[in-house]
Amino acid sequence: MENMLFWLVIFVSGWTLSDGSETEPDFTWHLSRLPRVVSERTVRLASPTFQADAGVVMTRVCGIECQEELPAPSLSQLEDSLSFETVFENGTRTLTRVKVQDLVPEPTRNSSMKGPRPRRRRRQVYGTDSRFSILDKRFLTNFPFNTAVKLSTGCSGALVSPTHVLTAAHCVHDGKDYIKGSKKLRVGVLKMRNKGGRKKRKGSKRSRREAEGGGRSHSGQEHPQESATRRRGKGSRRGPRVTQGSPSFQWTRVKSTHIPKGWARGESGDPALDYDYALLELKRAHKQQHMELGVSPTIAKLPGGRIHFSGFDNDRDDQLVYRFCSVSEESNDLLYQYCDAEAGSIGSGIYLRLKEPGKKTWKRKIIAVYSGHQWVDVHGVQKDYNVAVRITPLKYAQICLWIHGNAANCAYG
Secondary structure, X not given: OHHHHHHHHHHHOOOOOOOOOOOOOOOEOOOOEOOEEEEEEEEEEOOOOOOEOOOOOOOOEOOHHHHHHOOOOOHHHHHHHHOEEEEEXXXXXXXXXXXXXXXXXXXXXXXXXXXXOOOOOOOOOOOOOOOEEEOOHHHHOOOOHHHEEEEOOOOEEEEEEOOEEEEOHHHXXXXXXXXXXXOOOEEEEEEEOOOOOEOOOOXXXXXXXXXXXXXXXXXXXXXXHHHHHHHHHOOOOXXXXXXXXXXXXXEEEEEXXXXXXXXXXXXXXXXXXXXXXXXEEEOOOOOOOOOOXXXXXXXXXXXXXXXXXEEOOOOOOOOEEEEEEEEEEEOOOEEEEOOOOOHHHOOOEEEEEEEOOOOOOEEEEEEEEEEEEEEEEEOOEEEEEEEEEEOOHHHHHHHHHHHHOOHHHOOEO
16 A cells, blocks of 8 residues: 555656646746855865764754844855865865855745644654655666665765765764764665675675776666666675665765855854755765756745655665655745654755756756754744755855856856
């Protein structure tokens, strides 16, 4: 029954819903000119100690009404928050100061909340668990589910380029220091073993060839797993057999990590939830299909008001878990929702499926990063939500700068 329901969800998730009016909703990706985030200067910082504990908990978050009452940040404040730290695999660290150009002020988001709501218990799964474990290889090894990855620190992430993973900043940094284990950070892509496949002995020539591209990579086409599975199916003469169809992670070391200064405040202040995102650069290109970034639209532009994301929830034994839900509230930088999710899914890329401009085709893009459970102030009362950090035009420009190394390729989004 659950499998039939999952198939139904997959097929109807792209359908648009009409509110009964004569004008159909415009569920289209609209490309617009972005502000420019330009690197100004980079300085060397002292190496971090990598001693912070994982699982940072923010004691108080400025809620929806609180954010509406705050004055708009000045240009210098934005530039300070969008400046970023980069930590490299050898433990060295730099700080890059940025300048923001061509900035158009964003209108304040109005909360959709009109009155008090009943309090919910502090849980990440609310009522009936509506998550789906992705066990069928037809889904697990194909887009969009194969863009989800697992971090060695226990979080999830999303492939946004052949060499980059988007995740939550607190998966690697608690706002003061980098967490234990993040110095040798790795990213795992879930693969399915073919019948007769064997685990390769470490150091063998075949293993090295596969690590460089052969057995570990995808061609980037719609269904690339078949060819990779056929190559692995030839097997090796050594190593234990793996059960047919059993999933396993293939791990890649992280070359560098970028974190906005709005989160990595060090001793100068508390981290801001609005900047709870980070970009990891991998040592090797995975050549697997990735999901592009998109600027987060308003709730009214979400088909059915819903968002989607997949991650490795820590109560499902390394299973990839998919869920969707409606967004309850929004602010300029955050989405408030009750998607069922456990801690391991933090860092997952939240995505939408909208029409491409001038075409009949639909395309999925990542529009937010799942940050986890938070208590926030609502009408003077503490309420709990699962919260996601929106990819605003400025954040899109910053992440684009991290991916491409310059602002020239980041004019539109």
